[in-house]
Amino acid sequence: MDDIRQLLLAAFDAEHREHLAAIRAALAEAEAGRPADWNDVFRRAHSLKGAARAVDLPAVEEVAHRLEALFDRVVQGRAGLDRATAGVVDLALDRIEGLVAGLPETPEPAAPADAIAALDACLSEAPIPEARPEAKRGPEPDARPEPAPEPAPPQQDHTVAYLRIASDQVESLSKAVHDLTAVLQGQEAIGGAVAGLESGARGLRRSVDTVQGRTGEMVALARRLREAGDPAGLALDGFVDRVRRLDGDLRAVIRGISGLARVQSRSTGAVDTALRRLRDDADRLLLVPAETVFGGYGRMVREIAREAGLAVEVRLHGLDLQVDRGLLQALKDPVLHALRNTISHGAETPEARRAAAKPEALSVTLSVASKGSQLVVTIRDDGRGPDLARILETGRRQGLVPAGAEPGRHEILDLVFAPGFSTAASVDRIAGRGMGLSVVAEAARSLRGRASLRPAEPYGAEVTITVPLSAARQPVLLVEAVLRPGEGPQTFGLPSGAVAQLLRLTERDLTSVAGEPAVRIKQGGRDVVVPLVPLASLLGSGVAPLPLRDGLVRAVLLRCGAYPCAVAVDRLLDVRVLLVGPAPPFGGDPQLMSGTVMLADETPALVLDPEGLGARARIGGLVAAAPASAPERRAKRVPTVLVVDDSITTRTLEKSILEAHGYRVFVCVDGQDALDRLRRDGADVDLVVADVEMPRLDGFGLLQAVKADPGLTRLPVILMTSRGDPADIRRGLDLGADAYITKQKFDQRELLDTIGQLL
Template identity: 40%
Template sequence: MDTLRDELLAVFDAEYRDHLRVIRGIVAAGCPDAQGLAEIFRRVHSLKGAARAVELPVVEGVAHALENRLSTLQAARALPDEADLKAITDTLDEVDLLMTAAPAGADTHAPDEDAPAATAMENPAYVQVPVARLDALASAVHDLMSVAERHERLWAQVMDLLDESRAVMHAPERMRADPVAEFARMTRRLMTVGRERELMSGQIDRALLRLGEEVHAVTLVPAESVFGSLAAMARRIAREHGGPDAGVDVHMYGMEVQTERRVMQALRDPVVHLVRNAIVHGHETRARRLKEGKSERLNITIAVTLTGVRLQVAVSDDGRGPDLQAIAARAAGQGLVHADAPLEARQLLARVFEPGFSTRGQADTLAGRGVGLSVVAEAARALHGTVRMEQRQPAGTTVTLTVPVSQRQRTVLLVENAGQSLGLPGRVIRHLLRVRRDEIRLLNGAPFAVVPHPNDGTQPAASQAGKQAEDLVPLVPLRAFVGDENAPLPVRDGAVSVVVMEVDGVRCGFAVERMVDVRTLLVSDATAVGLDSELVPGIAWQREDQPVFILSPDRLFARWRLRGNGGGVCFSDVDEAAPVVPVRHAPLVMVVDDSITTRTLQKTILQSHGYDVCLAVDGEEALAMLQQSSRHVDVVVTDVEMPRMDGFALLAAMRADPHLSGIPVVLMTSRDEGDDVRRGMEGGARAYLTKQKFDQGELIDTIKGLL
């Protein structure tokens, strides 16, 4: 059971973050109207139920208190005032802090920093993956399986030829009848196998390459998932440092930027240090801030940007800014600089990242031990990155962490181009071709290459020839974008080597001088001498003395489009046949709940007792599934409080539909008032279970009784 709870906690971690993100967005947009208030209430209600499901009573209690306050507002048909909005924000902060290990005291920003940073209670067993990314991953797996099947069929043809040759050896009279015809027939078959093998050469490598890139993409996480809780933490640290009335406004930008989970999480602790340091060293009294023309509250900005293969996280504040005289005196006292040496601000600010450096006169729970900023610098070095501090104008401080976006190995196709080794990312490669010079098509004077259709093996290639629409892709020399813009198509041995790549659904064939190999290389940031750093954001090394310049496919395609060579391309999309789903005979139970944690818990319980389970997020989706599904649903277990269509409305819609009226419905909700129970039972529910007294045995017994 501990394993199940760990899994549910991982699911809850993603769910509560989503609820808090949406509620904060509604509050930030201004005073919520009735619809916004209803959405906040629904999400707080779902959060409470999910916390109960994973046995987090403290979080449940906090959510329940806010739910009661919102319920009172709804009953009075009133909109939230300033005190209500503050209660909502404070509750969200409290939930965030309850789900995040409290930071041990330390210092974090301007020229000092200390204690260990907070560590999020994230369970890495689950990650949120966009449906589009899963579709791409499934497509890559399908491509690999298709290639494997074609190889199996090719091998079967080879074995057939081998069997025939053995038969001839044991029955030489077959050759005596017409040896020339027999030899010619076997030669034709062997040539057919050879051509097929030539077409399939490298397909498995390309399929594996694409699969590897898609798997890598699944590991990416948005910055919001790692830094989203820091605003609540900053507000708590501000209160600890400046008293109950102290406040801080945290602004976040670039939270949608995605990079590897390992890299993003490694930056969390350093960023927490920087936020804490900004509060400790940037704090000013309200009177002083107003006198200097600033807002009443300290402003902190966390900005995440992605440039090429470099990730930047900048933490800025509009506080006092670094005290250069104090930094110089401290650095001289520690022997880091000569007391009389004139130093620029940039040189002085670099010293604050030295171990043991602090400008605070005494240590407290938040600062003064001289540990923090050296930890930030060490974290940056561990990621092969850098950190720098700058003075903001007119006031404040900015500390920027810059690290490689990925430290993982990348699979690339190595090609030669004018004596240089270039790497093309495998995730965008669709075909590798050798196009004979006389097979190149000219349309309006522009060269095009024919892309071979995938043969599903159901028809011989000869029967398909000339009967299917041909896929044509524009053909351009890669050297025209890396080197000589007037370069001709490189022809070797009467043919052109073509790499067909696809970006955003558009394909183009780039002619290369030679394809070398498919390699997995460690890619790092680089400024390629003689090459466009925007087009070549990364560099790898085959050997110590042989660099490989990694091209950006997005920039390559952008420049190709600017040349005006993108017209006249014919695309043909072939839909794959839908897989046949085997019929299963276990009873099918539909679980309807807007909480992913509750859905996961009920699904796990039901499946462990031998039931098939389908899921819906609210009554509207459930009704559509019931009306359109080809398989009969035996029981519906539904929550009451849901968006779009609640449980009562779903029950009424099912009773009104003659095709659905016979399906038993179990209401499972935290609403345990007598009126709610009576309304549900009179509406046609066969059972009414409350989440407060949830017992999986009672749920299973109820479903068994209904079946």
């Protein structure tokens, strides 16, 4: 029974987050003066109450019951939602969040008295009946009739089932999958051995054929010998028969080996596809949304502000970003310290905020984003901002600034990260000990990153924690480059977040600026010229020629600072989610290396730093991207394909395949994103390749919407999915799909041929 309740609580944990987020979003809309859907808010409070009852959480049920009654009045127009009432709702939501977060330590929490009292005060005009536990066994005695259930729109049920699994089990699964990958690479050797056997058997048969060509002569000779009474004629007849039997047997062996080779090839391909998918899925299990660690921080900040008698608005952005769980855990305490710092040092009196024309409540924003190979966490407030004079005075008093020295602005601001540094006038519960920001700086340093404090515009302060994603699992683009003539290729990794585009360049795409190779590309709707530097040159092996294979130069366009840079490589291999460890402490240029990864065959590969590569490329000569000077001859329009898939790996690989064959490619993360793009830029898209299983709007829903739109109905759509069930295929074709490709037997040639036929 305990196991069943744990599963129910895991599902309730996800459901209650969704309801609270929707209610808070409605409050924010109302605060901004925009209309909010109070009917939806009422239904969510009602659903939250029912869900709490189902998992036997009467404390949450009590609070949700009162919220439901309050929103009922708002829906009926019998009550408004002024700032004071919104504050009570905020308190109630925070208490619910706190009760659920504390369940591991307090399985049967008591109802929060302050939230209950505050809600009862708002509802005191007409007391509501208590939510009684016995109501679980029958219909709820509500004054308001149950809202009629709304029919769910087709294909919109994206309910997700959650299980709680120990993290070490996920780590073990990932390691086992990678070990299996290494073991199954032996299949390639078996395939080579089978191919060798087939080749040897065919060579032997050619020898037999040579003998077979002489059998006519031997038969004639045997007949003459027999007629002459020579016993050698009979022996020669026997030899001819054996040669013929050998030829038949050899043919049968060759047929068997050829069949075995075909079966082995198909089996290896199927196993490789299944293993690749399994490996990617296992790796993705170790990536979690930032919300899993930072999601409760809004409630914590509001609670700290309430205890200090302050009004605060908390905004959380980018918490859907998938980040390695270990990295998020390492940042958990530093981010909380930085958030507490916004209250202790950023809060102002109501009079001061009114005088500065600021909103009454202090605004605090926590943002999580990935930029290139970096994870950036930003904590911003619109408070009083850093006091440079006071920071400098404290630094001099603590001996951090030598007498007579006049540090610059950034040097002064960096003083706040010193242990024991504080400008607070006294020690209280949230400030004065000088430990908060020093914890932030120390954590950033331990993760090979940095922390900074800067004034925010137009007012306030901004603390930024920047750490390399190489401290975690991340998608990595693997490339090959030959560093020195006569040596074999080496594999390197590039953080996929820093890759702007994969390039396949012909001689027409290449140009020269100041005697250095460059490439002309489209960026922001204009032609720009960017440096094109062989990776071998950047890694210190001298000036290397551009690697040319099959008439093409393959390159990676990197996001590296203000100016892009294209790095030429020998081969573009794959995008994989890998555990990136620290860079080796010896050998090479540390500015060019951000970490190491272990490949499937247990060989290590260096992960290169895009910023370092860009800086090295600019030193080589081309310093900035410049507009193309020569007028371009109007070229034939390149067909544009929209790739829609919620898997970044699949999107990247499909984009890479299509761009390599001359198509222009847009990407979208799900069906709704694609539909919005098509309705905005549909005239620029010639064909859509869409996955079926996606959040928000799946491939079937996207296809239906496209075919129902008069402006898009003629647009070809290819559905590409792992669902190979005939009923699914028939459904996709019935809805108007122009083609349906299953991923189990995916061959890039099939995709390219299909696109070619449709265009």
